[in-house]
Amino acid sequence: LLNKALVANPNAGEVYSNMGLIYRANNERREGIKSFHRALDINANDGVAAANAGAIYVAERDYGKAASVLSVAYNHGIRDAKTLNNYGVSLTAVQKFDEAASVFQAAMKEQNNNREILLNYAILLIDHMNKHKDGVEVLNRLKFIGPPSESRNRIIALENKAKAGLK
Numbered sequence: 001l002l003n004k005a006l007v008a009n010p011n012a013g014e015v016y017s018n019m020g021l022i023y024r025a026n027n028e029r030r031e032g033i034k035s036f037h038r039a040l041d042i043n044a045n046d047g048v049a050a051a052n053a054g055a056i057y058v059a060e061r062d063y064g065k066a067a068s069v070l071s072v073a074y075n076h077g078i079r080d081a082k083t084l085n086n087y088g089v090s091l092t093a094v095q096k097f098d099e100a101a102s103v104f105q106a107a108m109k110e111q112n113n114n115r116e117i118l119l120n121y122a123i124l125l126i127d128h129m130n131k132h133k134d135g136v137e138v139l140n141r142l143k144f145i146g147p148p149s150e151s152r153n154r155i156i157a158l159e160n161k162a163k164a165g166l167k
Contacts, residue, residue: 002015002018002019002022011042012042013038013039013040013041013042013043013046013049014039014046016035016036016038016039016042016049017035017036017039017046017048017049017052019035020032020033020034020035020036020039020049020052020053021052023035024052024055024056029056029059029060032052032053032056033053033056033057036049036050036052036053036056036069037053040053040069040072044072045072045076046072046076047072047073047074047075047076047077047078048073048078050069050070050072050073050076050078051069051070051073051078051080051083051086053069054066054067054069054070054073054083054086054087054090055082055083055086057069057090058086058089058090061093063089063090063093063094064090064093064094066086066087066089066090066093067087067090067091067093067094067096070083070086070087070090071087073087074087074103079106079110080110081107081110081111081114081117084103084104084106084107084110084117085104085107085114085116085117085120087103088100088103088104088107088117088120088121088124089120091103092120092123092124092128095128097124097128097129100124101121101124101125101129104117104120104121104124105121107121108121113145115142115145115146115147115148115151118138118139118141118142118145119142119147119148119151119154119155121138122135122138122139122142122155122158123154123158125138126139126158126161126162126165127158127161130165132161132162132163132165132166133162133166135158135162136159136162136163136166139155139158139159139162142155143155
């Protein structure tokens with residue numbers, strides 16, 4: 001159906017974006033990226049296509065490209081927790097720490113008990129910004145909510161680093 005829609009209107013960015021979603025769901029990342037970029041070529045302000053492309057780039061750990069496309073999503077009003085978390089992670093990876101902190105704070109306004117956001121924000125605060133006191137507060141909140149079991153060792157390491165930094 002989407003191919004028929006493209007034949008009828010080859011400049012329909014929404015169709016390319018929807019095709020990208022299908023590719024992404026089928027774990028065909030390369031094709032998904034192509035479709036999302038085609039949607040962005042047609043409409044550079046397509047925040048949804050940018051958010052989806054960014055999610056793929058974060059999954060592939062290509063943080064420079066992720067930060068670039070996720071800034072489009074962010075600047076065009078895409079503010080769901082997953083997109084904000086991806087944007088914060090990518091900004092952290094490209095060492096834009098103050099921007100990342102702002103994004104994580106906005107994400108926590110959307111979902112203040114999101115475990116991924118809390119953990120990634122704590123990593124930013126403790127590992128990258130040396131804001132140990134703030135990081136411990138975020139970790140305490142995460143521990144209160146109940147951290148994911150696969151993150152327990154990471155949380156312990158962050159706590160130890162933060163406590164050492166407070167001395």
